[in-house]
Amino acid sequence: xxxxxxxVALGCYAVGLLYALVALTRSSDLxxxxxxxxxxxxxxxxxxxxxxxxxxxxxxxxxxxxxxESVLAFLIMVAFMLVYLAYKTxxxxxxxxxxxxxxxxxxxxxxxxxxxxxxxxxxxxxxxHIALIFTGYAALCVSFGASLLYLIQERxxxxxxxxxxxxxxxxxxxxxDIGYRSLLLGFPFMxxxxxxGTIVAQATFGRIDFLDxxxxxxxxxxxxxxxxxxxxxxxGWRGRRAAYLAAGVFVAAVIAWSANYFxxxxxxxxx
Amino acid sequence: MSFRLIGVNHHSAPVEVRERLAIPESRLAEAVxxxxxxxxxxxxxxxxxxxxxxxxxxxxxxxxxxRGFLRDYFRLEPxxxxxxxYDYSEADAIRHFFRVTSSLDSxxxxxxxxxxxVKEAYATARAVGAVHSQLDLxxxxxxxxxxxxxxxxxxGSSAVSVASVAVELAKKIFGSLQxxxxxxxxxxxxSELAARHLQAHGAASIFVANRTFERAEQLAAKxxxxxxxxxxxxxxxxxxxxxxxxxxxxVAIFRREHGELFLSRRKNRPMFFxxxxxxxxxxxxxxxxxxxxxxxxxDLQQAVTAHVTDRKKEAERAEEIITSxxxxxxxxxxxxxxxxxxxxLQDHIETIRQAEIDRVRGRLGPxxxxxxxxxxxxxRGIVNKIMHTPISTLKTAARTSExxxxxxxxxxxxxxxEQKPGKPDGEPGEHD
Numbered sequence: 001x002x003x004x005x006x007x008v009a010l011g012c013y014a015v016g017l018l019y020a021l022v023a024l025t026r027s028s029d030l031x032x033x034x035x036x037x038x039x040x041x042x043x044x045x046x047x048x049x050x051x052x053x054x055x056x057x058x059x060x061x062x063x064x065x066x067x068x069e070s071v072l073a074f075l076i077m078v079a080f081m082l083v084y085l086a087y088k089t090x091x092x093x094x095x096x097x098x099x100x101x102x103x104x105x106x107x108x109x110x111x112x113x114x115x116x117x118x119x120x121x122x123x124x125x126x127x128x129h130i131a132l133i134f135t136g137y138a139a140l141c142v143s144f145g146a147s148l149l150y151l152i153q154e155r156x157x158x159x160x161x162x163x164x165x166x167x168x169x170x171x172x173x174x175x176x177d178i179g180y181r182s183l184l185l186g187f188p189f190m191x192x193x194x195x196x197g198t199i200v201a202q203a204t205f206g207r208i209d210f211l212d213x214x215x216x217x218x219x220x221x222x223x224x225x226x227x228x229x230x231x232x233x234x235x236g237w238r239g240r241r242a243a244y245l246a247a248g249v250f251v252a253a254v255i256a257w258s259a260n261y262f263x264x265x266x267x268x269x270x271x
Numbered sequence: 272m273s274f275r276l277i278g279v280n281h282h283s284a285p286v287e288v289r290e291r292l293a294i295p296e297s298r299l300a301e302a303v304x305x306x307x308x309x310x311x312x313x314x315x316x317x318x319x320x321x322x323x324x325x326x327x328x329x330x331x332x333x334x335x336x337x338r339g340f341l342r343d344y345f346r347l348e349p350x351x352x353x354x355x356x357y358d359y360s361e362a363d364a365i366r367h368f369f370r371v372t373s374s375l376d377s378x379x380x381x382x383x384x385x386x387x388x389v390k391e392a393y394a395t396a397r398a399v400g401a402v403h404s405q406l407d408l409x410x411x412x413x414x415x416x417x418x419x420x421x422x423x424x425x426x427g428s429s430a431v432s433v434a435s436v437a438v439e440l441a442k443k444i445f446g447s448l449q450x451x452x453x454x455x456x457x458x459x460x461x462s463e464l465a466a467r468h469l470q471a472h473g474a475a476s477i478f479v480a481n482r483t484f485e486r487a488e489q490l491a492a493k494x495x496x497x498x499x500x501x502x503x504x505x506x507x508x509x510x511x512x513x514x515x516x517x518x519x520x521x522v523a524i525f526r527r528e529h530g531e532l533f534l535s536r537r538k539n540r541p542m543f544f545x546x547x548x549x550x551x552x553x554x555x556x557x558x559x560x561x562x563x564x565x566x567x568x569x570d571l572q573q574a575v576t577a578h579v580t581d582r583k584k585e586a587e588r589a590e591e592i593i594t595s596x597x598x599x600x601x602x603x604x605x606x607x608x609x610x611x612x613x614x615x616l617q618d619h620i621e622t623i624r625q626a627e628i629d630r631v632r633g634r635l636g637p638x639x640x641x642x643x644x645x646x647x648x649x650x651r652g653i654v655n656k657i658m659h660t661p662i663s664t665l666k667t668a669a670r671t672s673e674x675x676x677x678x679x680x681x682x683x684x685x686x687x688x689e690q691k692p693g694k695p696d697g698e699p700g701e702h703d
Binding site: 153157158160170171172173174236237238239240241 | 440442443444445446447538539540541558561562564566570573574
């Protein structure tokens with residue numbers, strides 16, 4: 001059943017995807033409204049799907065690569081809705097919807113049995129680790145979306161094409177604000193999530209293998225993230241450079257995520 | 272009805288021609304007086320703005336030599352302006368004037384200024400008695416049409432002028448203008464207008480720097496702003512989010528190194544430069560800096576044009592309104608022409624009837640009141656029966672193009688005295 005609900009949610013997100021594709025060429029108030037409602041609906045089905053999966057497996061950690069992607073997609077949607085509530089703009093959807101659609105699509109097309117936790121895992125810390133890291137990832141996704149929008153908007157304004165006036169993207173400062181805030185919000189989650197992860201790893205394996213790709217890449221991502229937050233905060237980096245850097249952090253995060261497929265200790269895919 | 276309109280506008284004539292024909296406001300009344308004294312001109316109005324000079328007249332038989340008037344009044348060679356002149360009469364003149372008043376003929380379609388300018392021209396012409404009868408009707412209708420176009424189409428709805436495009440761009444950069452600071456460099460009319468727009472949209476404070484400090488103080492006082500000595504320009508400019516430059520400086524006063532300085536002082540918060548000076552005050556290189564946006568007058572103009580094409584569809588709907596209004600107005604004027612003919616026809620017949628009764632009364636001897644009534648009823652009945660068809664024909668003809676012919680025939684048949692339709696006061700027809 002969870003997969004059925006997930007597929008219904010996928011259908012709803014497809015409307016969002018359509019909005020994202022259309023919004024690149026022209027703006028439509030109606031479509032943005034429809035997309036927003038479809039997104040609400042999709043989130044409801046998505047939540048049902050996740051709840052059922054938890055109930056069926058009897059564990060909240062949902063350790064399989066598909067479930068992880070499903071959870072991430074859901075959290076990104078939550079972040080998107082928070083931005084909508086604060087700024088009344090669906091524009092980040094141009095980036096967020098395709099991302100969510102892709103993640104949900106992957107999650108909805110295959111299901112793997114949920115892995116049994118190795119003995120000795122500290123469950124509380126594991127849950128904390130997952131929740132914090134995923135929230136951090138979701139914030140990063142929104143920040144990435146805002147960065148792309150910023151670059152588009154900045155280019156139209158600088159090139160002085162009339163689209164700069166006609167397009168309904170939010171104002172540059174507003175986009176900058178969305179990107180900065182979500183980046184800033186994501187950082188403590190990411191940091192605490194990594195700490196929780198370290199504690200889980202230490203407890204499970206007794207030591208931490210710093211050469212494992214997952215751990216190495218995660219530390220690298222965190223370092224890039226730190227640099228980003230620092231330059232913005234202290235040196236007042238804004239605008240184009242900041243947008244590039246935020247995109248850089250996102251890429252680092254995607255690489256760290258992909259390590260799930262080949263890490264020895266942090267692997268969801270059954271071999 | 273013999274309306275005639277000649278003139279030049281921004282489509283037909285370059286500015287060199289328009290400025291030679293332009294009439295300053297102070298001399299307009301005198302010019303209109305000259306116009307109505309010109310042979311053949313019954314009523315007249317002159318509209319002179321920076322984009323157009325037009326003479327709208329009602330002429331006797333449409334024969335007045337309006338080109339001659341322009342030649343004499345401006346003492347110009349015909350070759351200097353006649354190739355640029357347009358010349359409309361009757362329905363075309365009405366249509367053109369409706370379009371002008373509704374701002375469909377403006378450089379920036381939909382701008383509201385033109386209506387005010389026409390109203391001023393009307394007030395001037397009325398004051399000297401140059402507009403009193405049918406031209407008055409035409410103008411009143413033109414204002415009503417302009418209002419219809421404005422309320423029924425979106426032609427005048429979105430940003431149009433350079434100043435409001437500047438506001439929209441600023442909003443695209445800053446979101447809300449609340450609390451933003453505006454810096455005027457140079458105290459021109461245009462930058463004042465832009466500043467007024469920005470302030471109306473919430474901009475917080477206004478600084479003014481000008482080479483003559485007194486002028487800066489005057490302008491700053493208008494906005495409750497702060498006047499700044501020109502020598503302090505580079506030290507204070509980073510306080511502003513939006514800078515409007517309009518100095519007469521021959522070289523750029525803001526260059527890349529200034530932009531870099533401002534950005535570092537502002538911790539990279541963005542700045543928007545609106546450069547309406549020619550030659551430009553801001554080096555285009557500045558636009559390449561991350562966080563600085565420079566728009567010069569051409570860029571703004573381009574943005575305005577983009578808006579105009581955007582509203583093309585609305586303009587088409589407006590044209591439809593104009594077409595139907597021209598028809599309505601013409602029909603109404605024709606009815607007005609018919610009414611005096613009907614009135615004099617009735618008078619004429621009534622005179623004949625009375626004369627005939629008086630003539631035979633002597634021969635009939637004293638009559639009882641009943642007999643008086645019978646004679647009255649008999650003669651009146653005959654007259655009414657005979658006159659019914661000609662009058663209803665006249666009324667129907669009023670709504671067609673053959674009205675003048677029918678009027679002419681009726682007048683000749685009954686040998687009615689030639690008379691021009693007078694003041695339309697108390698005439699039938701709606702007044703709106």
